[in-house]
Amino acid sequence: MIESNIKKVLVSEEEIQKRVKELGKIITKDFKETKGLIVVGLLRGSILFMADLMREIKLPLKIDFMTVSSYGNQFETTREVKILKDLDENVMGKDILIVEDIIDSGLTLSKIMEILKNRNPNSIKLCTLLNKSARREVNIKADYIGFDIPDEFVLGYGLDYLQEYRNLPYVGVMKEDVNE
Ligand code: XMP
Ligand code: MG
Secondary structure (H helix, E strand, C coil): CHHHHEEEEEECHHHHHHHHHHHHHHHHHHCCCCCCEEEEEEECCCHHHHHHHHHCCCCCCEEEEEEEEEECCCCCEEEEEEEEECCCCCCCCCEEEEEEEEECCCHHHHHHHHHHHCCCCCEEEEEEEEECHHHCCCCCCCCEEEEECCCCCEEECCECECCECCCCCCEEEECHHHHC
16 A cells, blocks of 8 residues: 555645646636647656646646656755756747646756746746745745645655655655655
8 A cells, every 4th residue: 555655644635626726717817818828747746736737727728748857866956957858849939837746946947947938938937736945945936836835755646756656646745764
């Protein structure tokens, strides 16, 4: 049972689904006038959030994905951000909504924003399911935040520990003895 390694549920399935609906409504309103919305999911952590959120955005849109590596090991953020899979869409003149699982130090997102800005989109907005502001190292603020969370290593609803646990429908905190 994967659940036996979970110390506690931080954000329940019901809380996530309720918040996703709220965010979808706000985003739908904010992008009403868009001439081309591209929702960009950062793989792999954003996939559950992205799949749920996009169904709540009641506008024509395209989706695309990007994979970057920024995590040296499971618990430390490394300084380097490398593009492993780039977008397929041309974003010039488009409105980009980046969808991310969690903002921690903010280094990954600030690099991605820099890269995407250089492609001359009309606008870039950032939506993150989770925000760990205690660990922020660069000045980056998400336009849409699901939940502010304390500085704990979390997993589930897309977030992993050693590539597992992504399929949990909630966000949980792992038991300490599993990380040894
Ligand atoms: P930065 O520090 O650049 O990192 O904002 C963001 C990326 O780090 C990963 N991350 C986590 N992954 N549980 C996870 O499963 C966590 O508690 C956690 N904190 C950061 C995540 O991949 C995110 O995209
Ligand atoms: Mg990630």
